Amino acid sequence: MKRTLIRCGWLISMDKSIGDLKDVDLLIADDGIEAIGPRLSAPADETIDATGMIAMPGLINMHLHTFQAGFRGIGSEWLGHDYFRIFYGDIATRFQPEDNYLGTLFGALNQLNNGVTTLADYSHNIRTLEQAERSVDALVDSGIRATFIHGDGLREPAAPSALPSRRLHPRDRVVALQKSRFDHDGRVRLALAIAGPHWADWEASLHNVRLARDLGLLASSHVTKSSARAVVPDGYDRLAAMKLLGPDHNLVHCNHLAPDEIGRLLDAGCSVTCTNMNELHDYPIPTAMMKVLAHGAVPSIGIDVEAMVAGDLWREMQAALLFARIENHRSGTLGPMVNSREALRWVTEGAARALMMEREIGALSPGKKADLILVRATDLNLFPVHDPLLSVVEQANAGNVDTVIVDGVVRKRDGRLLFDDVKRQALGERLVESVHRLAAEAGHPLSLGADRGATAAASR
Numbered sequence: 001m002k003r004t005l006i007r008c009g010w011l012i013s014m015d016k017s018i019g020d021l022k023d024v025d026l027l028i029a030d031d032g033i034e035a036i037g038p039r040l041s042a043p044a045d046e047t048i049d050a051t052g053m054i055a056m057p058g059l060i061n062m063h064l065h066t067f068q069a070g071f072r073g074i075g076s077e078w079l080g081h082d083y084f085r086i087f088y089g090d091i092a093t094r095f096q097p098e099d100n101y102l103g104t105l106f107g108a109l110n111q112l113n114n115g116v117t118t119l120a121d122y123s124h125n126i127r128t129l130e131q132a133e134r135s136v137d138a139l140v141d142s143g144i145r146a147t148f149i150h151g152d153g154l155r156e157p158a159a160p161s162a163l164p165s166r167r168l169h170p171r172d173r174v175v176a177l178q179k180s181r182f183d184h185d186g187r188v189r190l191a192l193a194i195a196g197p198h199w200a201d202w203e204a205s206l207h208n209v210r211l212a213r214d215l216g217l218l219a220s221s222h223v224t225k226s227s228a229r230a231v232v233p234d235g236y237d238r239l240a241a242m243k244l245l246g247p248d249h250n251l252v253h254c255n256h257l258a259p260d261e262i263g264r265l266l267d268a269g270c271s272v273t274c275t276n277m278n279e280l281h282d283y284p285i286p287t288a289m290m291k292v293l294a295h296g297a298v299p300s301i302g303i304d305v306e307a308m309v310a311g312d313l314w315r316e317m318q319a320a321l322l323f324a325r326i327e328n329h330r331s332g333t334l335g336p337m338v339n340s341r342e343a344l345r346w347v348t349e350g351a352a353r354a355l356m357m358e359r360e361i362g363a364l365s366p367g368k369k370a371d372l373i374l375v376r377a378t379d380l381n382l383f384p385v386h387d388p389l390l391s392v393v394e395q396a397n398a399g400n401v402d403t404v405i406v407d408g409v410v411r412k413r414d415g416r417l418l419f420d421d422v423k424r425q426a427l428g429e430r431l432v433e434s435v436h437r438l439a440a441e442a443g444h445p446l447s448l449g450a451d452r453g454a455t456a457a458a459s460r
Contacts (some may be wrong), residue, residue, distance in 0.1 A: 004028040004370075004408070005044035009377055011036065014348050015365040017336040024277020026055060028370040031408040035366055053374040053402055054388045056344075057364050058117025058145075059313050060351035062273045063220075063252050063302025065126040066121040067100045067135060068092070069107030070435040074446055075307035080282035084160035087307060091442045092125040093154045097134040099438060100125070102431040104138035109424070110311055112144045114398035114418045117371040117406045118146050118351070118361055120273075120302065122220065122252070122307040124151025124193045129176050136181045139188045143394060143411045143419070145371060147355055149220050150174060157442070165194035165231045169208045174215065176301050187407055196221035203237050209244045217239035217357060220273075227261060236261075240268040247271065250354050254288040254301075255279050262291045271354035272297070273385030275304035276320040282308070289320060290327045293338070298350035317347050321393070374403035376415075 006026045013019060018020050018036060026033065035042065059108050068087070070300075071413040075083055104121065121139060126132045132150055169192060176256040182190045192215075194200075194208035199222065212219035220453040227233045239245050246269035254262055254272050262272065272292050301320050303311050321343040328338050352362025353401045360369045375392055377385040379400050386392045404412035411418055439446050 002046070002408070003034070003042065003044045004039060004046045004048065005042070006048045006050050006055060006374070008053065008374075009051045010054045010385065011364065012054065012056040012344070012388055012392065013365060014057050014344065014363040018365055023051075026364065026372070028405070028408050031370055033364060033366050033368050033370050036364065043286065048374075048403070050374045050403070052376065052378045054377050054385070054392055055364065055372055055374055056372050056392060057348045057362060058371040058406065059115050059317075059347045060118040060300070060355070060362065061116045061302050061313050061347075062120045062250075062351045062354055063122055063275055063304055063312070064107065064111070064119060065118065065124065066107035066111075066124060066139075067095065067103040067123055068305060068307055069103045069110065069311070070431050071307045071439075071446075072311070073307065075305070076309075078308055079267055081160055081324070083282070083305060083308060084163075086444050087305075088125075089154065089160060089163070090157045091438050091444060093127075093129070093157050093436050094441050095125055097128070097130045098430075099434045100131050101134040101138045102427060102434050104135045105304065105427065105430055107311070108142035108144045108146065109419060110418065112142060112404055112411055113316065113401070114312055115373045115375075115401040115404060116313055117145055117373065117404060118355070118357075119146045120149060120191075120220070120351075120355060121146050122149045122151060122193050124149075125153035126151055126173075127153045127155060129173050129180070132173065132177050133181055136177070136188060138180045143409065145361070145406050147191050147218065148188055148190045149191040149193040149218075150177065150454060152195075153284075154415075159335075163199065165199070165201045165204070167200040167208075169194055169200055169211050171211055174211070174217075178215070191218035191220060194219050194221050196223070197232035197239070198223050198225045198230040200231055202232045202235060202238075205232060205239070206244075209239055209249070212248065213244065216246050220252060221376040223251045223254045223257065224256050225378055226256040229256075232291045236265060236390060240264060245270050247353075253279060253287055254291075255283055257288065257291070259291045259294065262288060263295045266292065266295050266297045271300060273300045273302055273354060274320065275302050275316070276323050277309040277316055278304035280319075280323065280378055286327060287320075287323065289324050290331070293324065296346055298353070299352040300351035301346045312398050317343055317393065320346060321345055340390055344389065346395050370405055370408040373401055373404050375400045383442070432441075447459055
């Protein structure tokens with residue numbers, strides 16, 4: 001058993017029984033946290049001097065279409081319908097297994113480098129078992145903890161107005177994937193990205209939810225319309241009445257739902273994930289954050305689409321907090337301020353609960369997994385640190401992450417990701433080739449000046 005002792009300048013535990021501590025030690029035994037306390041005397045195989053750093057739980061990104069990483073930034077001036085027309089409805093349908101592997105690997109490595117130790121990878125372009133397997137392989141190879149959320153992809157390009165509603169999730173493929181890649185409860189786990197009542201007819205919605213229940217898997221569904229425009233307007237209420245919704249169902253976005261609709265879903269036990277930067281980019285309405293908070297629940301947050309927004313969960317957390325504060329001031333319903341600790345909960349314990357992993361991750365305490373990051377308190381944008389919580393939530397960025405530990409294994413040290421540089425360069429060249437081929441096949445050049453012009457004209 002390997003033991004690693006970390007001597008921390010500050011420690012933010014997110015465990016109410018431990019709190020925030022200064023000049024404290026944290027002891028890792030293999031993949032778990034064994035002890036936290038001042039001047040621990042236990043023998044250790046390795047000691048990490050983090051006296052100038054802030055130790056905290058690793059961040060949890062609850063929603064990312066990771067396979068899209070090679071297309072970063074090309075849709076920065078798109079609107080939502082452009083994404084469906086150009087990417088999801090076209091380019092994504094052309095990915096082959098190795099395209100998924102390369103995009104997912106580089107997307108996961110970026111998250112790990114940024115201080116994300118757990119990633120919910122919503123991989124919704126899967127058409128074959130091999131494509132799913134290679135996506136999982138990428139997550140394993142990256143070293144991140146992940147939930148691979150298997151989504152059945154479109155078989156061929158389709159316009160946004162022509163997306164099929166008969167979207168039965170393929171049981172045979174999921175069962176085969178369980179056998180080939182998930183024969184044990186490892187660092188990467190399986191979930192289902194299902195088409196729910198907003199995007200699928202009743203038979204498909206019922207089949208998809210029951211499939212996840214039958215296989216004992218978390219289900220996650222996109223909720224991106226008002227109920228009146230859904231394929232099955234009362235579908236989620238019907239599923240709830242049948243006791244088919246609970247903590248094992250994660251709802252993403254929900255920005256078009258009324259407060260009472262979100263309240264009923266939360267009362268059924270569902271979790272809600274908001275992707276504030278992407279939603280504020282796409283839609284002329286507020287995100288669901290304040291509706292979830294007003295109901296007394298804790299949302300989780302994620303990035304969503306790197307083609308449109310930055311894949312930086314620090315930035316997402318700060319944007320979500322700023323949005324919540326603006327809405328709070330405007331409505332005056334939740335008191336004077338949404339505090340910084342609440343925001344950190346959205347990317348730690350709230351997200352852990354959404355993944356049904358709150359007993360394992362989301363806080364630093366003995367018995368939990370050793371998933372943590374060390375943030376340099378001596379960096380010019382943070383120094384001097386007066387309150388470590390305010391520093392990491394309000395001031396920090398991905399560049400301040402010095403060390404990343406997942407499952408007790410150091411994945412980043414001294415500000416450098418520990419992934420073979422030669423291998424990364426070779427794979428990076430293949431990623432660029434993949435992206436250019438996919439864009440050419442779809443007839444969408446990577447410099448989308450024509451599309452920008454069309455979007456700008458349409459928005460006037």
